[in-house]
Amino acid sequence: xxxxxxxxxxxxxxxxxxxxxxxxxxxxxxxxxxxxxxxxxxxxxxxxxxxxxxxxxxxxxxxxxxxxxxxxxxxxxxxxxxxxxxxxxxxxxxxxxxxxxxxxxxxxxxxxxxxxxxxxxxxxxxxxxxxxxxxxxxxxxxxxxxxxxxxxxxxxxxxxxxxxxxxxxxxxxxxxxxxxxxxxxxxxxxxxxxxxxxxxxxxxxxxxxxxxxxxxxxxxxxxxxxxxxxxxxxxxxxxxxxxxxxxxxxxxxxx
Numbered sequence: 207x208x209x210x211x212x213x214x215x216x217x218x219x220x221x222x223x224x225x226x227x228x229x230x231x232x233x234x235x236x237x238x239x240x241x242x243x244x245x246x247x248x249x250x251x252x253x254x255x256x257x258x259x260x261x262x263x264x265x266x267x268x269x270x271x272x273x274x275x276x277x278x279x280x281x282x283x284x285x286x287x288x289x290x291x292x293x294x295x296x297x298x299x300x301x302x303x304x305x306x307x308x309x310x311x312x313x314x315x316x317x318x319x320x321x322x323x324x325x326x327x328x329x330x331x332x333x334x335x336x337x338x339x340x341x342x343x344x345x346x347x348x349x350x351x352x353x354x355x356x357x358x359x360x361x362x363x364x365x366x367x368x369x370x371x372x373x374x375x376x377x378x379x380x381x382x383x384x385x386x387x388x389x390x391x392x393x394x395x396x397x398x399x400x401x402x403x404x405x406x407x408x409x410x411x412x413x414x415x416x417x418x419x420x421x422x423x424x425x426x427x428x429x430x431x432x433x434x435x436x437x438x439x440x441x442x443x444x445x446x447x448x449x450x451x452x453x454x455x456x457x458x459x460x461x
Contacts, residue, residue, distance in 0.1 A: 241325035242272040246415035262288040266340040269375040293343040298366040316356040
């Protein structure tokens with residue numbers, strides 16, 4: 207099966223599950239909750255279900271990237287009522303004094319090492335002193351009891367209501383490129399040559415909208431680009447053109 211066919215099959219399965227959730231919401235006249243969705247999955251849900259149901263996305267904080275979809279049989283009274291239907295909670299742990307700050311992959315790897323599927327975990331926000339892990343409520347006690355270490359740091363979790371995220375999750379910047387082709391964008395973001403960018407694409411080091419791509423393509427507004435050992439970026443838009451006909455592109459970098 208080719209990469210494209212695998213992608214199409216995965217997308218069809220995802221949409222099938224969404225339609226099943228929609229049917230359940232109508233039949234049982236209740237809100238139906240999904241797992242955490244990637245930005246690309248959120249876009250798919252919006253495009254395919256918004257005309258048939260009342261949808262609300264919530265990931266535990268205002269800047270959330272991975273968000274749960276809540277499907278309502280009828281419009282909720284207000285935003286507070288919509289959020290109340292979610293089962294997303296925040297677990298908070300402080301990094302021990304004099305310990306090295308934890309990184310996202312370390313916390314995610316430790317959680318998945320417990321047998322927890324990626325889609326059950328939302329955003330993981332790490333600072334020099336804190337870790338916040340957004341999960342579904344039915345996993346909270348298990349994680350608090352079992353996820354006692356990540357990297358070299360011991361962790362003691364607390365349930366945190368209404369977390370205030372006072373650090374930036376993303377930062378905006380600009381890059382000048384020759385085109386919106388993936389190799390040109392990767393070369394600018396990873397600060398490498400165009401040929402090195404092409405090799406990264408062929409080697410499977412690049413994901414677009416959380417799907418590994420094996421060949422070049424043209425990016426569209428809001429595409430999410432992940433570069434192994436470099437970071438995650440969202441292409442926002444082409445803001446302007448230089449006198450030499452190069453493009454000034456706006457991006458968000460995930461911190």
